[in-house]
Each structure stands twice: as C-alpha cells, then as structure tokens.
Amino acid sequence: MSVIEAPEATTPQEATVRDRADVARQVRLVVTFGLSTAILVYFALAIEDPQVTYILGERVTQEFRPKDLTTTWVSWLAIATSLVALVLAALDRYPRRGAGLALALLVGVMFYLGFLMWAYTDQAGAFQAAIANPIPGTMRIATPLVLGALAGCLCERAGVINIAIEGQFLAGAFFASVFSSIAFTSLAFIPLALVAPFGLLGGVLAGVGVAAMLGLFALRYQVNQVVLGVVLVAFASGLTSFLLGQIPGDRKATFNNPMILDEIRIPVLADIPLLGQALFEQTILVYLMFASVAFVTFLLFETRWGLRVRSVGEHPKAADTVGIKVNRVRWQAVLLGGVFAGLGGAYYTVGSTGAFDREVSAGTGFIALAAVIMGRWHPIGATFAAVFFGFMWNLQNQLSFVDKLPGELLGAAPYLATIIAVAGFVGRVRPPAADGEPYVKS
Known part of the structure; x- marks a missing residue:
C-alpha cells in the first residue's frame, strides 16, 4: 500500500516573500504619511494664539458673516487621522482600492485643514484674513x-x-x-x-x-x-x-x-x-x-x-x-x-x-x-x-x-x-x- 507523502510545509522565509511592487507601495505610503504627520505636528506646536475667523462663503457679505474658531482640536484631529494611516501603512494593513483611496482623501482633507489652522493663526498687522470657502474659486479655475x-x-x-x-x-x-x-x-x-x-x-x-x-x-x-x-x-x-x-x-x-x-x-x-x-x-x-x-x-x-x-x-x-x-x-x-x-x-x-x-x-x-x-x-x-x-x-x-x-x-x-x-x-x-x-x- 503506497503512502502519499504530504507536501512540505512552507518555510517562514517563503511565506513572507512579497511582491516588489507591494513593498514599494508600502514604503511610499509610510514615507508619505510619516511626512504628513511630522508636518502637522510642527503646525500644531507652532501655533501661539489658536483663534481664527472663518466664513462659509467666498467673501464677507450680509449672508456670510465671520465666525470665530479655536484651531486646537482641528489640528490634533488632523494629526490623529494621519497617524492612523501611518500605523496602518507601517503594519502593512493599509486598505486597497476604494477604501484606501477614501482614507487617503480623508488624510489629504485633514492635512489641508491642519495647514489652514497654522497659516491663518498668529497673523501680523491690523488686517486679519479669514478662512474662506475654497469651493467657488476652485470651480472657476477648474472649469477650463x-x-x-x-x-x-x-x-x-x-x-x-x-x-x-x-x-x-x-x-x-x-x-x-x-x-x-x-x-x-x-x-x-x-x-x-x-x-x-x-x-x-x-x-x-x-x-x-x-x-x-x-x-x-x-x-x-x-x-x-x-x-x-x-x-x-x-x-x-x-x-x-x-x-x-x-x-x-x-x-x-x-x-x-x-x-x-x-x-x-x-x-x-x-x-x-x-x-x-x-x-x-x-x-x-x-x-x-x-x-x-x-x-x-x-x-x-x-x-x-x-x-x-x-x-x-x-x-x-x-x-x-x-x-x-x-x-x-x-x-x-x-x-x-x-x-x-x-x-x-x-x-x-x-x-x-x-x-x-x-x-x-x-x-x-x-x-x-x-x-x-x-x-x-x-x-x-x-x-x-x-x-x-x-x-x-x-x-x-x-x-x-x-x-x-x-x-x-x-x-x-x-x-x-x-x-x-x-x-x-x-x-x-x-x-x-x-x-x-x-x-x-x-
């Protein structure tokens, strides 16, 4: 009676072999999210007076009046979002396809908000610019x-x-x-x-x-x-x-x-x-x-x-x-x-x-x-x-x-x-x- 030999077990080295493109993707994600996290931390720590003003429109009108905003929570929420993406990328657990794209867009939006908090705080001079709605201007430029x-x-x-x-x-x-x-x-x-x-x-x-x-x-x-x-x-x-x-x-x-x-x-x-x-x-x-x-x-x-x-x-x-x-x-x-x-x-x-x-x-x-x-x-x-x-x-x-x-x-x-x-x-x-x-x- 012949005995069918079981296939040899996969060695740990063979099990961990990854495609070169996948490794390059992970490295690119880690570097990108690492830089974004570091920059956001710098932005948050560089703010002295966390008070800014914003308007929901493109300019101040009777309909869109300036409102006050404390930037601290926005800055640290942006840091937390970028840090989560960094950890997922470092552990090779970053999602792919639609979920990965959605997370990348979220990190991008939060980075933009964290940057705005830094850019509009601690303004010098009598004129204090307010954060305005970027969508109208974006549509004008993007149409052509x-x-x-x-x-x-x-x-x-x-x-x-x-x-x-x-x-x-x-x-x-x-x-x-x-x-x-x-x-x-x-x-x-x-x-x-x-x-x-x-x-x-x-x-x-x-x-x-x-x-x-x-x-x-x-x-x-x-x-x-x-x-x-x-x-x-x-x-x-x-x-x-x-x-x-x-x-x-x-x-x-x-x-x-x-x-x-x-x-x-x-x-x-x-x-x-x-x-x-x-x-x-x-x-x-x-x-x-x-x-x-x-x-x-x-x-x-x-x-x-x-x-x-x-x-x-x-x-x-x-x-x-x-x-x-x-x-x-x-x-x-x-x-x-x-x-x-x-x-x-x-x-x-x-x-x-x-x-x-x-x-x-x-x-x-x-x-x-x-x-x-x-x-x-x-x-x-x-x-x-x-x-x-x-x-x-x-x-x-x-x-x-x-x-x-x-x-x-x-x-x-x-x-x-x-x-x-x-x-x-x-x-x-x-x-x-x-x-x-x-x-x-x-």
Missing part, C-alpha cells in the same frame, strides 16, 4: 481645465497626442470674445440674451480649427505629434497676439468687449450650505462642463464609437483588420476634442473676465494635459485631477492675504503640486499603446 482635459482624453484615447490644448484655449478665448462683441454691436437679429452664448460658438469653431490643423499634420502628413503640438501653441499665441494688435484702439470697445454669460441659479440646490452657490449658481458654461464629463465618459465606455476610439488607440492594426477606418475615427476624436477645448478657452473671456488679453490662459493648457496623465487617460480621473489643480491655484490666491509663506513660493505652488502629483503619487501609468504613433494602412 476640466474641458481641456476632456479634449486630451478624447485625442489620446484615439492615439493622437494633443500638446496643443494651450493653443486651443488661446484661440477659443480670442474668437469667443470677438464673436460676442460682433453679435452685440452688429447683429441686431440676435436677442440680447444670446449674445454671450454666441461667443461660445466662436470658441468652439476656433478650437475645432486648431484641432483640424492637428489632425491634418499628424494624421495626413505624419508629423511628430509632440513637436507639432508645441508649434501649434506658438502659432495660436502669435496669431491671437497679432490679431489683437490689429484692432485699433478706438475700436477695441467694439471688437474686444464681449458680454459675459449670466449666472443661472438652480432653486433648492443652490441653497445647500458650502456647495450650493459654488455648484448650482453658475453660468451655462459651467453646467456644460458638468454635462461634458458625463457625456465623454458615456461616449468612450458605453458606445460602439467609443470602443472604436479605444481600439484605434491601443491596437490600430487589429482595428483595421475588422474593418474600422483608423484615421477616420482618429479624425473624429480629434475634432470632437476641439469642441471641448474651444469651450474651455471661451471661459477665459465670455465666461469670466470679458476682454481678451495676450496669453490669457497663462499655460493652463499644459496643466490640463498633466491632468490627463494624472487621471490615467480616463475622463473622470482627469476631471478630479483638474479639480485638484484648480484647488491648488485657488489656495495660492487665498493665502496671498496672509504672511506665513513667501510670495514666490505661493506663486510656484500650483506648478509644484502638478509635478509632485504626476511624478510622485500617480506612479507608473501606461498610456494607450499606440498613442502618438501614426498609422499607415499596409
């Missing part, structure tokens, strides 16, 4: 970034690198201003309520025009797409500056003085504390941005056309073998992306400030491109990344009223956050396999 990021997602999912988002912003901003100005002064048949929305049409046409140039040289003539994008940005910058200079001084009130989009208040929702006015008392362009995120996500992942776009971005030859016209689909994605980028550019004129000025977008097209990478080429991920960058920009603006940080550091903060987020926290990301590679039918 989200629209530009959606354009980048559409293009790169189809296999076309779109470095030219900044150029589309500039062209969209200029022609939105001009279209709105002409509609107000020369096109009497357009109702007054539609003058500013008519500017959106100019922004869309300009964004699609730059996208057409991108598609022509990238898909027809197979020019290097990175170099092409930089050239298109320089072209749009030079063209808009030239056209602006051609407007005589006495005619700028006519051709570069657009009407601005009116705010539309959604009843009930606009009365929600903290979030209501920021999200539901906005212009039609902001509501279009909300709808665009849902539309692009549905289009890419729930429709046959979206499947084709993703297939030509991943494996164009395989897509070609099943009858998909690769370059036609890429053309469609690039032109549709131009619509959203043009709307993003229009925000800088008819959506906010009015008149066009040179370099009005201030390099935000490149930040939108970084949001695409940080969001892993997914519309929702790119949207959250764009909102994060908008939040950092708004934080810089709000902290300019206090004297805790040098102005030079504040000015660089959004760009530093972009570099750290993309290079440090996103980790290794894989773009669409055929991104930037022209396809020639054999």
Whole structure:
C-alpha cells in the first residue's frame, strides 16, 4: 500500500516573500504619511494664539458673516487621522482600492485643514484674513481645465497626442470674445440674451480649427505629434497676439468687449450650505462642463464609437483588420476634442473676465494635459485631477492675504503640486499603446 507523502510545509522565509511592487507601495505610503504627520505636528506646536475667523462663503457679505474658531482640536484631529494611516501603512494593513483611496482623501482633507489652522493663526498687522470657502474659486479655475482635459482624453484615447490644448484655449478665448462683441454691436437679429452664448460658438469653431490643423499634420502628413503640438501653441499665441494688435484702439470697445454669460441659479440646490452657490449658481458654461464629463465618459465606455476610439488607440492594426477606418475615427476624436477645448478657452473671456488679453490662459493648457496623465487617460480621473489643480491655484490666491509663506513660493505652488502629483503619487501609468504613433494602412 503506497503512502502519499504530504507536501512540505512552507518555510517562514517563503511565506513572507512579497511582491516588489507591494513593498514599494508600502514604503511610499509610510514615507508619505510619516511626512504628513511630522508636518502637522510642527503646525500644531507652532501655533501661539489658536483663534481664527472663518466664513462659509467666498467673501464677507450680509449672508456670510465671520465666525470665530479655536484651531486646537482641528489640528490634533488632523494629526490623529494621519497617524492612523501611518500605523496602518507601517503594519502593512493599509486598505486597497476604494477604501484606501477614501482614507487617503480623508488624510489629504485633514492635512489641508491642519495647514489652514497654522497659516491663518498668529497673523501680523491690523488686517486679519479669514478662512474662506475654497469651493467657488476652485470651480472657476477648474472649469477650463476640466474641458481641456476632456479634449486630451478624447485625442489620446484615439492615439493622437494633443500638446496643443494651450493653443486651443488661446484661440477659443480670442474668437469667443470677438464673436460676442460682433453679435452685440452688429447683429441686431440676435436677442440680447444670446449674445454671450454666441461667443461660445466662436470658441468652439476656433478650437475645432486648431484641432483640424492637428489632425491634418499628424494624421495626413505624419508629423511628430509632440513637436507639432508645441508649434501649434506658438502659432495660436502669435496669431491671437497679432490679431489683437490689429484692432485699433478706438475700436477695441467694439471688437474686444464681449458680454459675459449670466449666472443661472438652480432653486433648492443652490441653497445647500458650502456647495450650493459654488455648484448650482453658475453660468451655462459651467453646467456644460458638468454635462461634458458625463457625456465623454458615456461616449468612450458605453458606445460602439467609443470602443472604436479605444481600439484605434491601443491596437490600430487589429482595428483595421475588422474593418474600422483608423484615421477616420482618429479624425473624429480629434475634432470632437476641439469642441471641448474651444469651450474651455471661451471661459477665459465670455465666461469670466470679458476682454481678451495676450496669453490669457497663462499655460493652463499644459496643466490640463498633466491632468490627463494624472487621471490615467480616463475622463473622470482627469476631471478630479483638474479639480485638484484648480484647488491648488485657488489656495495660492487665498493665502496671498496672509504672511506665513513667501510670495514666490505661493506663486510656484500650483506648478509644484502638478509635478509632485504626476511624478510622485500617480506612479507608473501606461498610456494607450499606440498613442502618438501614426498609422499607415499596409
């Protein structure tokens, strides 16, 4: 009778073997939460007078009056939250997927609150700045970034690198201003309520025009797409500056003085504390941005056309073998992306400030491109990344009223956050396999 031998017991050394990526993840988490805990402890101990004021709105009004707050409990609650995450990471018990992301977001929010407690306490001088609601300012800055990021997602999912988002912003901003100005002064048949929305049409046409140039040289003539994008940005910058200079001084009130989009208040929702006015008392362009995120996500992942776009971005030859016209689909994605980028550019004129000025977008097209990478080429991920960058920009603006940080550091903060987020926290990301590679039918 044969005896079946039992398998040898796993040695402790074999049982503790871990994947290298898992070890790297643990080290990254321990370092991140360790630094955040140490910095929060410094913030808490550096506070001398723990009293600050805050308002629930963006500025002091009859509705939003300043209120007093003792910062001690907030600072130490932030420390406790970060410390819990640090202990879980050190014991290799940090949750994964949704729970881990939720905990990381909680630590980030508490770090932000702990930082604010330090930044707004012990202010020197007679003027005492109050902590204000960051959401309205964040939404204003993030709106064009989200629209530009959606354009980048559409293009790169189809296999076309779109470095030219900044150029589309500039062209969209200029022609939105001009279209709105002409509609107000020369096109009497357009109702007054539609003058500013008519500017959106100019922004869309300009964004699609730059996208057409991108598609022509990238898909027809197979020019290097990175170099092409930089050239298109320089072209749009030079063209808009030239056209602006051609407007005589006495005619700028006519051709570069657009009407601005009116705010539309959604009843009930606009009365929600903290979030209501920021999200539901906005212009039609902001509501279009909300709808665009849902539309692009549905289009890419729930429709046959979206499947084709993703297939030509991943494996164009395989897509070609099943009858998909690769370059036609890429053309469609690039032109549709131009619509959203043009709307993003229009925000800088008819959506906010009015008149066009040179370099009005201030390099935000490149930040939108970084949001695409940080969001892993997914519309929702790119949207959250764009909102994060908008939040950092708004934080810089709000902290300019206090004297805790040098102005030079504040000015660089959004760009530093972009570099750290993309290079440090996103980790290794894989773009669409055929991104930037022209396809020639054999």
